[in-house]
Amino acid sequence: MAEDAASQLAEKPANVDATVNIPVVVDSNDDGTVDQELKLEQMRSTLEEAIVETRSTPLKNRPRLPHVALSKRNRTVVRTLNPIQVTYLEASRDLCETSSILFGAALAVCRIIGAKFYTVERATGKSSTIPAWRIRIEKHIAKARALIGRLIWFR
Template sequence: MELELEHMRSILDEAIVETRSTPLENRPRLPPHSPKQAESGYREGSQPNAGYLFGSQPGPLRDGLNFFGAALAVCRIIGAKVSTAGRATGYSSAIPAWRRRIEERIAKARALIGRLICFRSGNNRPRIVRTVRMAFAGTNVSLSQPDITQKLTERIDDLKQRIAAWGKRIRRYTERSTRFNQNRLFQSDQKRLYESLERPMVSGTGPAPNQADTVAFWRGLWSEQVNHSEGPWTEVVASQCVGITPMDPVIITPDDVAEAVRRAPNWKKSGA
């Protein structure tokens, strides 16, 4: 009995360590019952064992990760089926069947376009001719008719339009899926969302700018006095604004800045 309990305890420790070191989207999927039901059922089925296994855990299962790890350990001990594919592999990263079918159609259409172009350019190999005949199967088009070149061009254009339509369908799905995942990630972990949106820094391949030239350029814009010739409309606007009381100057103190920063939510950029 002691060996069995030690074995179950090692399973529990491994499950908790695995849970803490694995991102949420890659954790294994538990059976339909909730972690609370799994832990409660195991306590009722073997109260002494459950007290030995779970009682000595730090903050006995009050931590959500410990709770999930305990449920995972229970499922493994009782032999319940646990998916090892992970949530991301089973859902977000999996390619839907309809998308695979569309991609297969696009690949076949592109291969057919290539053979039609070969036949139009004079390639009369048996395999090419057989493919062209299959492309026009069910129509009144004959490969020996005078306007076969025009028919081939029309067929190629039709296939290109279908490929474009299929591509737009996949693009719309990808954009919608990206927006959905970003909105869900914004609600759960804003830091990870902003990190995923950061673009990698691209360093220039050309020579570095000369410091003296850079200073001279900006000094010519900001340091030299420039006399601007204003139009007559400025005098009209100035005369109309004579009776307006100027606004009191706004003085921003360090306390005001500290209060504004304290009230701002996390990951809020300056000026927004």
């Protein structure tokens, strides 16, 4: 019986508080169950990849981050990444690098929780086609120039 109890304890994950620096990632249905898919090392590598990507991306090409809902799972992810992020922030040399680290951390949180975010072009609605209002204005300008040309010729 002792062996059965020991094997059952080994199989059950421990629900440890995030203040002990052991990640507790709550399932998406917020019922308090521990999700074993995301581990500390995976979160650390996601954070590191996001920071490296952010440092190499110009400001205007960075994706827009969505608003994240305040749920138990999202709070736990943020609380888990905060102590990891501190090591990068302590090593930063200037404000630009600090900004890149913070944006990278926010990007990592969005990736971990699975939030959808869009690039700047999609978020602002820019496209390769010329908008209809611009075409109409250019036609009015062309007609006005033609009229001015005729008036000058008659004068």
